[in-house]
Amino acid sequence: MIDxxxxxxxxxxxxxxxxxxxxxxFILPYALVTIYLEMKMSAHMQDRVAYMRTGxxxxxxxxxxxxxxxxxxxxxxxxxxxFLFILAPYIVFIGTYATFAVLPFTSSYxxxxxxxxxxxxxxxxxxxxxxxxxxxxASNNKWSLFGALRSAAQIVSYEIPTALVLLSIVMIAxxxxxxxxxxxxxxxxxxxxxxxxxxxxxxxxLLLPLMFIxxxxxxxxxxxxxxxxxxxxxxxxxELVQGYNTEYSxxxxxxxxxxxxxxxxxxxxxxxxxxxGGWGSPFGSFMSxxxxxxxxxxxxxxxxxxxxxxxxxxxPRLRVDQLMYVSWKVLTPxxxxxxxxxxxxxxxx
Amino acid sequence: MNMLSLYDYIFYFLAFxxxxxxxxxxxxxxxxxxxxxxxxxxxxxxxxYVLLSADFLAITQLxxxxxGILVLLLFGVMLTNKVVDVDIKSSTIKTLPASIISxxxxxxxxxxxxxxxxxxxxxxxxxxxxxxxxAIGHAFISTWILPFEVASVVLLVAMLGxxxxxxxxxxxxxx
Numbered sequence: 001m002i003d004x005x006x007x008x009x010x011x012x013x014x015x016x017x018x019x020x021x022x023x024x025x026f027i028l029p030y031a032l033v034t035i036y037l038e039m040k041m042s043a044h045m046q047d048r049v050a051y052m053r054t055g056x057x058x059x060x061x062x063x064x065x066x067x068x069x070x071x072x073x074x075x076x077x078x079x080x081x082x083f084l085f086i087l088a089p090y091i092v093f094i095g096t097y098a099t100f101a102v103l104p105f106t107s108s109y110x111x112x113x114x115x116x117x118x119x120x121x122x123x124x125x126x127x128x129x130x131x132x133x134x135x136x137x138a139s140n141n142k143w144s145l146f147g148a149l150r151s152a153a154q155i156v157s158y159e160i161p162t163a164l165v166l167l168s169i170v171m172i173a174x175x176x177x178x179x180x181x182x183x184x185x186x187x188x189x190x191x192x193x194x195x196x197x198x199x200x201x202x203x204x205x206l207l208l209p210l211m212f213i214x215x216x217x218x219x220x221x222x223x224x225x226x227x228x229x230x231x232x233x234x235x236x237x238x239e240l241v242q243g244y245n246t247e248y249s250x251x252x253x254x255x256x257x258x259x260x261x262x263x264x265x266x267x268x269x270x271x272x273x274x275x276x277g278g279w280g281s282p283f284g285s286f287m288s289x290x291x292x293x294x295x296x297x298x299x300x301x302x303x304x305x306x307x308x309x310x311x312x313x314x315x316p317r318l319r320v321d322q323l324m325y326v327s328w329k330v331l332t333p334x335x336x337x338x339x340x341x342x343x344x345x346x347x348x349x
Numbered sequence: 350m351n352m353l354s355l356y357d358y359i360f361y362f363l364a365f366x367x368x369x370x371x372x373x374x375x376x377x378x379x380x381x382x383x384x385x386x387x388x389x390x391x392x393x394x395x396x397x398y399v400l401l402s403a404d405f406l407a408i409t410q411l412x413x414x415x416x417g418i419l420v421l422l423l424f425g426v427m428l429t430n431k432v433v434d435v436d437i438k439s440s441t442i443k444t445l446p447a448s449i450i451s452x453x454x455x456x457x458x459x460x461x462x463x464x465x466x467x468x469x470x471x472x473x474x475x476x477x478x479x480x481x482x483x484a485i486g487h488a489f490i491s492t493w494i495l496p497f498e499v500a501s502v503v504l505l506v507a508m509l510g511x512x513x514x515x516x517x518x519x520x521x522x523x524x
Contacts, residue, residue: 013358016355084381119412120408127415130385130388130415130420133423152423176482
């Protein structure tokens, strides 16, 4: 697909710019769907019905929200640091958008077929932290600053269990290339790494419990990385108003919002590629290839997005000390022990 | 006269970003601006590594410098500058010795640049698609295993030292 775009635009700079914009084709409709999904799911879990009047069952509400944000006055507080205040939402969005470069949407489309895909994902997620710190500081508001510092501390802490989980996957698969990771698991549901991977039965059974623990660690850590309840202390409404984006309104707020939802899909996609076969069909070669790949990838991704939404509206918020406890004393040791055991299993079999 | 290729455009763009942001880092009066300008410097350098098809080095640059060092710097600056009322001044002091040392250092670097017999290879598109991670990994656990292990021990000691400093109890223990 990338080669096709490049042949359409012999003037190579334009071609590369268009390639960079391809993931937007997914992110924008996805964000609309997820905003609607989140409102409806949360409402039904709380015995409400949510939007009912804008279109059939409120389906036009996301468009109304976007129209409202587009025409809202863009307020920059007088005491804010104007330059950094304007720059921050874009840095956050760039950090999130950069992860889409290595997400293998189908077997034939991946933005950049990097051999170091997983490593790249771990590295670029740190850019979001800088953007969040920037927004918190530039707002010149103590709630924003506290929110930003909490958020940065949280993301940095939870990167460690995530990195250990991904390292374990790399050890088993022997590759960091996202496309090859999906390819290795393409033989149907039993080849997925959550079920032990495509190995002989003894090795598979030994790996199975470890993979399940690693999956739970990854799921928890990925929820923390997107700053959502139960890990939403950076924007704890009762303590910090809205955290680092308190002072933002209009389109700048919309960009933060978009980045949050895009990030939600990105971390879900990492879980999907690492444990659930990426674009692979659960039935092996049946219903696979071409558009089916995209279908399975998005379906699996949306499944984990829904799990995130479900947990967000089920669990209460953690305290700051509990948050650090979970990361450093629960997730990291579990991930570390699993990684060492996987090393032994790989050497023994 | 030959046309500038895309590669050249990207090179000059990155050079502009790196040099421009380094000037902000050095000359900015506001330490927060210096810290944030470092982000662009680090990114530009990572971009150079990508241009040299050193993919592993580029990503490591992002992970260590942007994800680790820059975030730590920002944390330090923000926690001391805004939350606690300590003013961090970045002003010019001891101009004469500083300029002499800087001039000497610049002369040394330029000297090294001209004296060194640079090893150059023609741009090879085949090379761009190969990862350097495998070769680096093999080198680390074979030829350079001792420096690699020593570096990890040094990091461990530094980490333990930080924990011990942070956890030092003050005053008599209460039972």
